[in-house]
Amino acid sequence: MLKLSNVTKQFGNHTAVNNLSLEIPESEMFGFLGGNGAGKTTTFRMILGLLDKTSGDITWQDGPISYNESHLIGYLPEERGLYPKLTVKEQIIYLGRLRGMKKQDILKKLDEWLERFKVPEYLDKKVQELSKGNQQKIQFISAVIHEPRLLILDEPFSGLDPVNVEMLKGAVKDLKNQGTSIVFSSHQMEHVEEMCQHICILQKGTPVVHGSLRDIKHSFGKKNLDIRGDFSTEYLKDFQGVASYKELPDGCALQIEDEQVAQNIFSSLQGKGFVRKFEIEEPSLNDIFIEKVGASYE
Amino acid sequence: MNKFWTIVGHTYFSRVKAKSFIITTAITLAIIIGFANISSIIDMFSSDEDSSESVLVIDESEGYGGYLEEGGLSEGTGIAFEKFEGTEEEAKEAVVSEEYDGLLVITTDENNLPEGEYYANRISETGEQTAVEETLQQLKVVVGTQQAGIDQETLETIYAPVSFQAEQLDDSARTAEEMNQSRGLVYAMLFVLYMTVVIYGQMIATDVATEKSSRVMELLISSAPPITHMFAKIIGIGLLGLTQIVILFGGGYFAIQANEDSMAGGFFDIMGLSNNDPAIYIYAIIFFILGYLLYATLAAMLGSLVSRIEDVNQLVMPMTMLIMIAFFIAIFGLGMPEATLITVTSYIPFFTPMIMFLRIGMLNIPIWEIGLSIGLLVLTIAAIGALAARVYKGGVLMYGKSGSLKDLKRAINLSKKE
Numbered sequence: 001m002l003k004l005s006n007v008t009k010q011f012g013n014h015t016a017v018n019n020l021s022l023e024i025p026e027s028e029m030f031g032f033l034g035g036n037g038a039g040k041t042t043t044f045r046m047i048l049g050l051l052d053k054t055s056g057d058i059t060w061q062d063g064p065i066s067y068n069e070s071h072l073i074g075y076l077p078e079e080r081g082l083y084p085k086l087t088v089k090e091q092i093i094y095l096g097r098l099r100g101m102k103k104q105d106i107l108k109k110l111d112e113w114l115e116r117f118k119v120p121e122y123l124d125k126k127v128q129e130l131s132k133g134n135q136q137k138i139q140f141i142s143a144v145i146h147e148p149r150l151l152i153l154d155e156p157f158s159g160l161d162p163v164n165v166e167m168l169k170g171a172v173k174d175l176k177n178q179g180t181s182i183v184f185s186s187h188q189m190e191h192v193e194e195m196c197q198h199i200c201i202l203q204k205g206t207p208v209v210h211g212s213l214r215d216i217k218h219s220f221g222k223k224n225l226d227i228r229g230d231f232s233t234e235y236l237k238d239f240q241g242v243a244s245y246k247e248l249p250d251g252c253a254l255q256i257e258d259e260q261v262a263q264n265i266f267s268s269l270q271g272k273g274f275v276r277k278f279e280i281e282e283p284s285l286n287d288i289f290i291e292k293v294g295a296s297y298e
Numbered sequence: 299m300n301k302f303w304t305i306v307g308h309t310y311f312s313r314v315k316a317k318s319f320i321i322t323t324a325i326t327l328a329i330i331i332g333f334a335n336i337s338s339i340i341d342m343f344s345s346d347e348d349s350s351e352s353v354l355v356i357d358e359s360e361g362y363g364g365y366l367e368e369g370g371l372s373e374g375t376g377i378a379f380e381k382f383e384g385t386e387e388e389a390k391e392a393v394v395s396e397e398y399d400g401l402l403v404i405t406t407d408e409n410n411l412p413e414g415e416y417y418a419n420r421i422s423e424t425g426e427q428t429a430v431e432e433t434l435q436q437l438k439v440v441v442g443t444q445q446a447g448i449d450q451e452t453l454e455t456i457y458a459p460v461s462f463q464a465e466q467l468d469d470s471a472r473t474a475e476e477m478n479q480s481r482g483l484v485y486a487m488l489f490v491l492y493m494t495v496v497i498y499g500q501m502i503a504t505d506v507a508t509e510k511s512s513r514v515m516e517l518l519i520s521s522a523p524p525i526t527h528m529f530a531k532i533i534g535i536g537l538l539g540l541t542q543i544v545i546l547f548g549g550g551y552f553a554i555q556a557n558e559d560s561m562a563g564g565f566f567d568i569m570g571l572s573n574n575d576p577a578i579y580i581y582a583i584i585f586f587i588l589g590y591l592l593y594a595t596l597a598a599m600l601g602s603l604v605s606r607i608e609d610v611n612q613l614v615m616p617m618t619m620l621i622m623i624a625f626f627i628a629i630f631g632l633g634m635p636e637a638t639l640i641t642v643t644s645y646i647p648f649f650t651p652m653i654m655f656l657r658i659g660m661l662n663i664p665i666w667e668i669g670l671s672i673g674l675l676v677l678t679i680a681a682i683g684a685l686a687a688r689v690y691k692g693g694v695l696m697y698g699k700s701g702s703l704k705d706l707k708r709a710i711n712l713s714k715k716e
Contacts, residue, residue: 011712081512
């Protein structure tokens with residue numbers, strides 16, 4: 001269990017992370033969301049001890065995290081970095097040994113991972129000869145080769161094609177099922193929505209949404225309503241309880257305050273014409289993110 | 299500790315195996331061996347040539363030419379003088395057709411002393427012209443003194459070198475002989491330390507900047523503490539330097555030993571590398587290690603501040619200037635080790651490794667002075683090490699526009715709690 005209590009980080013007068021508290025249980029994937037510069041990377045760096053926190057507490061398995069635990073922790077930094085002139089083998093051996101592994105074990109694991117990612121021929125290739133997506137796979141291997149108990153993935157899927165994204169997602173899910181706690185940040189809401197039970201949305205260093213994905217969606221209250229039909233839906237723009245209105249070629253997409261509004265709308269539709277579709281949807285994480293983070297941009 | 303040695307090993311082996319390192323070392327070693335064998339090499343190229351020159355002599359004086367013939371003054375000059383009976387024109391033709399190397403025409407001046415005119419195809423060629431002139435000069439002395447009625451023995455007595463011996467009265471000072479002996483060692487140490495700091499200091503800074511710019515740094519310092527990383531890097535590159543120095547010096551030493559008869563004894567004597575007090579070697583090692591540590595730590599700190607390799611040179615410049623100043627002061631001090639400037643600068647930690655060692659080599663320094671300077675140096679290394687560790691921790695996470703010492707403050711702020 002990774003626990004952050006009231007963690008604050010200040011750079012001079014600038015507060016990068018403000019009073020952040022989180023709990024991440026084992027075998028759990030935690031989604032960390034936030035706009036650019038929201039403080040995600042700073043939080044990761046504090047968890048890893050690369051930056052000292054200004055105040056607050058970070059514990060893992062009830063103890064502070066130090067370099068003695070580094071063999072249990074895996075890290076995929078946002079800015080990918082490997083030695084361009086070393087071969088994949090040399091690279092992973094060095095990084096693996098720094099995580100406390102033995103050379104033979106590293107080579108065995110490395111073969112398995114290269115096999116799994118369908119790139120066994122890269123073993124003796126220099127990193128600079130690989131494409132960006134393939135470098136990413138190597139980077140990922142370097143983060144997980146030592147079977148960490150806590151894995152921090154900063155934007156793991158950026159710059160990958162859909163096939164590779166699925167491949168990496170599969171690997172991450174397997175690690176989760178083996179008991180690894182995973183924290184990961186992403187700009188791509190659908191990944192977080194698909195993989196995480198708990199999320200936190202940071203807004204300028206302050207957590208604005210935090211909790212289990214289901215509860216968040218539930219308590220968000222607003223729902224999406226999709227209406228398709230052979231009549232004009234313009235009048236719904238000013239209908240009571242409608243938060244937003246988006247015109248579609250054969251209908252409209254609405255955001256409504258609650259289900260009651262949907263019932264009212266449904267009644268008002270009587271006699272208007274043929275309704276092809278009337279569907280209430282749970283809000284997407286994207287909606288929540290835009291609402292919570294976008295609000296402060298206005 | 300395990301991680302420390304992993305980083306040391308990686309730093310060391312990835313460079314030792316690098317082609318650039320092997321090639322540089324091999325070329326330098328070849329040059330050193332070449333210099334050690336320079337006399338054999340010159341002999342090899344000139345062996346097919348006739349080493350003795352033959353010069354025709356037309357004697358228009360009263361038989362002075364006779365002195366030059368075999369067994370006379372020409373002995374040991376490497377020139378065979380041959381009397382020519384024909385005309386000057388015929389002799390010149392013989393020289394032009396390269397049968398002979400030159401033509402010397404001896405005449406007498408108003409004092410009845412010998413004069414010469416020398417003809418050769420190329421006047422600038424080799425030293426034979428000088429040798430001929432010297433021989434003629436000797437001839438003039440012989441003839442002149444004979445005319446003045448001085449016999450050969452008296453002449454030799456006059457020309458014998460004067461007897462001159464310098465002895466010091468202060469027992470604490472080094473004798474002139476001792477000073478000459480250690481001068482070579484001091485010079486060698488100054489030079490090696492200077493080269494080491496410039497080359498390997500640069501290498502450390504570049505290495506740190508490379509890891510930063512390729513962004514692998516964040517991964518490294520999440521596995522091992524930045525301080526461990528920094529010192530492991532310093533030690534790894536230090537071992538690399540040591541390897542290179544041992545190869546070059548070892549190679550040079552054996553090459554010179556192999557040429558013992560031609561030059562070795564003389565070479566080691568001149569360089570003052572034989573018969574030194576063993577203590578001075580120990581001091582050499584101590585000051586070398588401390589000097590390397592001081593400058594290497596500085597280099598690592600400066601390297602951690604840049605985010606692009608192109609900026610490394612700009613930032614290590616102050617460090618290079620410091621070691622250059624130290625080197626120039628030390629070179630000046632070789633001539634006058636007792637100057638106040640030398641005494642004062644030998645306590646400034648950045649200069650101590652060179653200048654205090656110079657004083658130890660050239661003078662008799664009380665042990666407390668040495669101890670004091672080493673103490674100051676060690677304290678400075680500790681202070682710079684602590685500062686560098688702070689800067690390094692923040693600096694390696696700092697990206698963006700860089701390339702000035704102002705970033706020092708930014709880096710320290712970044713590594714602070716608030």
